[in-house]
Amino acid sequence: MSKFVPLSQAVSDNLHDGDVVAFEGFTHLIPHAAAHEAIRQGFKDLTLLRMTPDIVYDQMIGMGMAKKVIFSYAGNPGVGLLRRMRDAIENEYPRAIETVEHSHSAMAQAYEAGASGLPLAVFRGYKGADLPKVNPDIKMIECPYTGEKLATVPAHQPDVAFIHAQKADAKGNVLIEGIIGVQKEVALAAKRVVVTVEEMVPDFADLHPNLCILPHWTVDAIAVVPGGAHPSYTFGYYQRDNAAYLDWDKISSDRELFAAWMQENVLSATPEVFAERVRGLKND
């Protein structure tokens, strides 16, 4: 299938300056390799969409690629703050960024609404919270049956979504398992979908009938990138590189250290290095 392409082509065919783009993953399956390829290709003025922007968004923001971030929790999971993102918000370095902030519940349901082709998500949320005061996208409607005020947010409909998954079969169907996060929803909500996978297998015969699968006709491009989630993890393949998350706190704390690290580990690197990075982290 022509769906299987090198990562560089998958990125250049589907991502453009100014796009609303989601590199999604909820701790698990974060598409680092795809994000690094986007960094190498030097896109500009992106709107970055994600529930949990973590170090890969910190990197993109630090490289000045983002004009806006839509998110619900911006932290280095289990470690602390995102220092490049803070520098952008607090000091406009390397550029000012706009932030649009939600709760997790709102973000997850906005993806779900996008996948459902709806213009909005309606839910019970934000009661007593200050976010509706600073985010004009959050509105309230009245339930016509009970009179209850319910929150609404616009559906997420990114131009392009990047996700990482375990496997594709030869036809390009994609299997996701473990902590599935919002992987399926972001893919179905997006106009274009790029998937990196650990491996390609001939078919999905003999798998359980109810697994989380994206049919090939919902996916635009697939790149096989072993280790492509590192330092995030791929359930069944390799573990999370917790030490790399701890290291990031240091690297990101200094603008020059950051720049040097990016040069060495991203700009001068290739997707092939990811396989090497997970070698010591593999599951039995």
Added chain:
Amino acid sequence: MSKFVPLSQAVSDNLHDGDVVAFEGFTHLIPHAAAHEAIRQGFKDLTLLRMTPDIVYDQMIGMGMAKKVIFSYAGNPGVGLLRRMRDAIENEYPRAIETVEHSHSAMAQAYEAGASGLPLAVFRGYKGADLPKVNPDIKMIECPYTGEKLATVPAHQPDVAFIHAQKADAKGNVLIEGIIGVQKEVALAAKRVVVTVEEMVPDFADLHPNLCILPHWTVDAIAVVPGGAHPSYTFGYYQRDNAAYLDWDKISSDRELFAAWMQENVLSATPEVFAERVRGLKND
């Protein structure tokens, strides 16, 4: 666990005259044994809720147990009409029933809203259709972002849900697989949940992490009833008894034939007969 009880007790503890009750199953896993037990216990004035009322609701309506039916497709699947239900609607025999009619999409999303604790479901639906003219529960709201008119229906929140599933483990966790329908949603939307299962197994170790499971603390009572879905089927256990669905067309066409059949096959029967009924239909 005290959750495992005989079917008669599971029904008598949880169902009451006048309840809104759903015996759900989308062709697959229809809880016939539980419904037959409810018929034997002779409940009255029930509001029957189900996307696809088929022969088991035809039986309950024919026995005069229902005052109201909320549904989206009332047919004998692959065969034709529901003759006892028609007799009630067209001729008020054995009693008049009220009907509240939706589309499948609306019903499925009303269960989903009920499971989510929301008072309503919002969706794109019913455009140009006549159902909103005859069902006052269907309303329209305007999307505050796009101005689009979207349909709403009240969430389903039945007093009690009966479902059939493959397995429970010793703690009372319930596994559902194959065509999962709205089994999970109706269980989570209901105030009380009764599950019949094909078998009890010690635990669910070594199963795939993303299977459809109801944790034990979401379930009120479990009865082990092998064959309890017959003439519907249980994926992995036995096939659908298509001949029984064809037979029903004849049985239900005549009030006396119906009464005799119910006496012999339901009122004088016990849950134990279901295991016998599926003997010839078992999967290899």
Added chain:
Amino acid sequence: MTDFTPDEMMTIAAARQLRNDDVCFVGIGAPSAACNVARLTHAPDITLIYESGTIGTSPEVLPLSIGDGELCETALTTVGVPEMFRYWLMGGRISVGFLGAAQLDRFGNINTTVIGDYHNPKVRLPGGGGAPEIATSCGEIYITLKQAPRSMVSKIDFFTSFGHGEGGDHRQRLGIKTKGPTLLITDLAIWRPDPETKEFVVHSIHRGATKEMIQETCGWTVRYADNVDETPVPTDDELGTLRDLQARTTAAHSGKRDAA
């Protein structure tokens, strides 16, 4: 091959309309047979979706119901029914929806709800099921129907699902963005909507059928395209595939106790 029934011609003519890259929402009966004949002949990669949640099914035998185990066993994946209606149908991922009808009017509006008054019906039919949203969410709608005066009527008793309404741009006026009914395949002819008025007009007549037969079994005055073709008769391959499928289906469904 000329030894075929009108039903077979209807199913095969419908099958031919399907493309290899279509994603079809399949109803039971003639639509299911047509979709599977397409899959077993010219469209091996067609994606068949049944509203029970089965995506990418390739059943060996035709299901008796929309949720037979065969559909799940041969599917790429099976999702819950709320997801089916939200992500797959409402999400706009279905290219072709197939609908049947108890009553159909010339604009492709369909009734499967009641004959007579809704609150005091002469015949209470099963109801809409998925049809109200299938009719508006799928890219386009194909309708299959055996012609009869009581089925093809000038005015339907209930709008279960919306076709082209009063015709013309009625869909657009309601804010519906999909094409609606683009094809009607009966046991006698192939019909397509007039580009302007959206009234179904006959484009092709099946061998053995006549204009008289078409009019006698239709409750409105039939209109014809400028060039009316004869529908190509079923090929040996098409007819063989359909009959084999039906034979396997009959064998599988007729056995009660020995079907195991």
Added chain:
Amino acid sequence: MTDFTPDEMMTIAAARQLRNDDVCFVGIGAPSAACNVARLTHAPDITLIYESGTIGTSPEVLPLSIGDGELCETALTTVGVPEMFRYWLMGGRISVGFLGAAQLDRFGNINTTVIGDYHNPKVRLPGGGGAPEIATSCGEIYITLKQAPRSMVSKIDFFTSFGHGEGGDHRQRLGIKTKGPTLLITDLAIWRPDPETKEFVVHSIHRGATKEMIQETCGWTVRYADNVDETPVPTDDELGTLRDLQARTTAAHSGKRDAA
């Protein structure tokens, strides 16, 4: 056993509050340690849910993040994040939600969003994550926090999640049906809201802590219940369980390449 740190006392005091039949929405850090100590001591059947979608987890080691593989491997089942927030949190199935805070006021209102003005912040914190809806959807909320004047403040800079608002019946006035914060466990004391005003008052002081220490590390004037107890010190079993868990956790997370 008296050889314990204030952090250990905080975690163990929190663990003791959990019941065997609780369903807990667990955050990372002290809440996660407390929930797992409860599970490994007096509440073996407690259901722990992490917002990554893992239901009924029993991790051998504490996760570093909310979505570690360990949580999924030991879970009864793992669902998608939209389902987690819809069916499980908003559906009202969680009995206890655990929250931490960057800033907390006397009514249990929490800020984890910004220090300073939202649009021109002094410190941009990670934000609310699941907290805005955890605070209102769970049956009740337990808060754990190390006391410090910059954390326990008279006025928080941003209402990330709503506790008792201005106190009294403020929750009910907003139509919130759940109890909100019913417990605050710090490294020095156990606090509970006054039944009327909903202001947190100290009910129990940990061994080694004093009223002076409690006031010095709190930005509002501390009130005390009529009867203030001393928090029972950790038992050997509690402390051993916590330390073993933390030792396993440290060993698992410190190794980088050799963790495989």
